[in-house]
Amino acid sequence: MRIVVGVAGGIAAYKTCELVSRLVQAGHEVRVIMTSAATAFVGPLTFEALSGHPVSTQATDVSEGPLSHITLAHWAEAMVVAPATAGLIARFATGRAEDMLSLVYLGFRGPVLVAPAMEPDMWTHPRTEMNVGILRSDGVHIVGPREGRMASGREGIGRMAEPWELMEALEDVITPQDLAHVRMVVTAGSTWEHFDPVRLLTNPSTGLMGVLIANAAARRGAHVHLITGPAVQVPVHHLVTRSTVTSAVEMLQAVEKVMEAADVFVGAAAVSDFRPVESLTHKMHKESLPLTWKMQTNPDIIAMVAQKYHGHKLIVGFAAETQAPVEQAALKLRKKGLDAIVANLVGHQEGFGSGQHHSWLVTAQGAHPIPGDDKACTANVLLDWIERKLKES
Numbered sequence: 001m002r003i004v005v006g007v008a009g010g011i012a013a014y015k016t017c018e019l020v021s022r023l024v025q026a027g028h029e030v031r032v033i034m035t036s037a038a039t040a041f042v043g044p045l046t047f048e049a050l051s052g053h054p055v056s057t058q059a060t061d062v063s064e065g066p067l068s069h070i071t072l073a074h075w076a077e078a079m080v081v082a083p084a085t086a087g088l089i090a091r092f093a094t095g096r097a098e099d100m101l102s103l104v105y106l107g108f109r110g111p112v113l114v115a116p117a118m119e120p121d122m123w124t125h126p127r128t129e130m131n132v133g134i135l136r137s138d139g140v141h142i143v144g145p146r147e148g149r150m151a152s153g154r155e156g157i158g159r160m161a162e163p164w165e166l167m168e169a170l171e172d173v174i175t176p177q178d179l180a181h182v183r184m185v186v187t188a189g190s191t192w193e194h195f196d197p198v199r200l201l202t203n204p205s206t207g208l209m210g211v212l213i214a215n216a217a218a219r220r221g222a223h224v225h226l227i228t229g230p231a232v233q234v235p236v237h238h239l240v241t242r243s244t245v246t247s248a249v250e251m252l253q254a255v256e257k258v259m260e261a262a263d264v265f266v267g268a269a270a271v272s273d274f275r276p277v278e279s280l281t282h283k284m285h286k287e288s289l290p291l292t293w294k295m296q297t298n299p300d301i302i303a304m305v306a307q308k309y310h311g312h313k314l315i316v317g318f319a320a321e322t323q324a325p326v327e328q329a330a331l332k333l334r335k336k337g338l339d340a341i342v343a344n345l346v347g348h349q350e351g352f353g354s355g356q357h358h359s360w361l362v363t364a365q366g367a368h369p370i371p372g373d374d375k376a377c378t379a380n381v382l383l384d385w386i387e388r389k390l391k392e393s
């Protein structure tokens, strides 16, 4: 995507270097516009090196031709302004196009993200509040500011949002909403089956795959309810509703509660197959630990969902296998009555805990290798398939 990054004169401008670097690394084409005050904080050469293009610093700049502001406004597909000072926000809000950045802002008609950064007293001043309100009502996305320590040493609200937050906010804004109105339930992570309060049966799943699916679906506009096991640490998108459970039985109860209202179920959790028949409420001491323990099978959550809703809701499972993943997945697809299974290899090099895996999408029509080995890509390929299936039905 072609992105104009605007930099105003604030100390947080040093963080914008990382933002530009991240944007370029993510494959975006970036042109940087600095106000002249910004150049007192970071030299244009830094942004030229990071973006690989000349940086505009003056309203009269002609680096993009005699009408640079119009060329840039028409070239850009998105604008990110970080840091945005109180003065720049005032110029945007009142249309006072006195510098190159405000000129391009007025001429641009796509999504704009603004990351304010200023002293807390300036942020809470009624004039700033009014100007920010005007920008919001014009459809500008305001990201931050965050609370914390200011350059002055004071604490308060006024710190610029971090580069990763701005990257995420930009992704949210530019992602097509092709799953809007779709209601999805996703399970992720391992379950814990306790023998006693300090001993349990579990597996190495980190929940990464399920969380990536939930996050990507939310970003594409779906209403997502994510039900995770207790050990999932992967950051969850702020638009995802999350419940955390401990055991397989609790996970089933949580799924049953929300499934009626859903259109799609994605079972990415690595649910424990067994649980102890007896789970003690107090810690057993080593001397009295039995060497054999009576176990019982856990409910198969996805099979129960499929039994109730097959044909009415889309049901997608996962099959993590060390051998013959496609064949195993095809068997599970039939046995559990699912619409699709993502089959993937797990072993020492990939699978649990890693961002990479080899995977196939297995349906009644056959198996297709999912291109690439990145779990975030797998999530979007699966969501593309879900989107197509929902459209067909």
Ligand code: C5P
Pocket (backbone or CB within 6 Å): 187, 248, 267, 268, 269, 270, 271, 272, 273, 298, 299, 300, 301, 302, 303, 316, 317, 318, 319, 320, 332
């Ligand atoms: O049978 P297996 O555990 O290999 O099947 C994996 C699929 O079934 C995954 O989608 C997993 O989330 C789901 N599953 C489940 N409840 C179980 C066991 C597996 O929902 N008790």
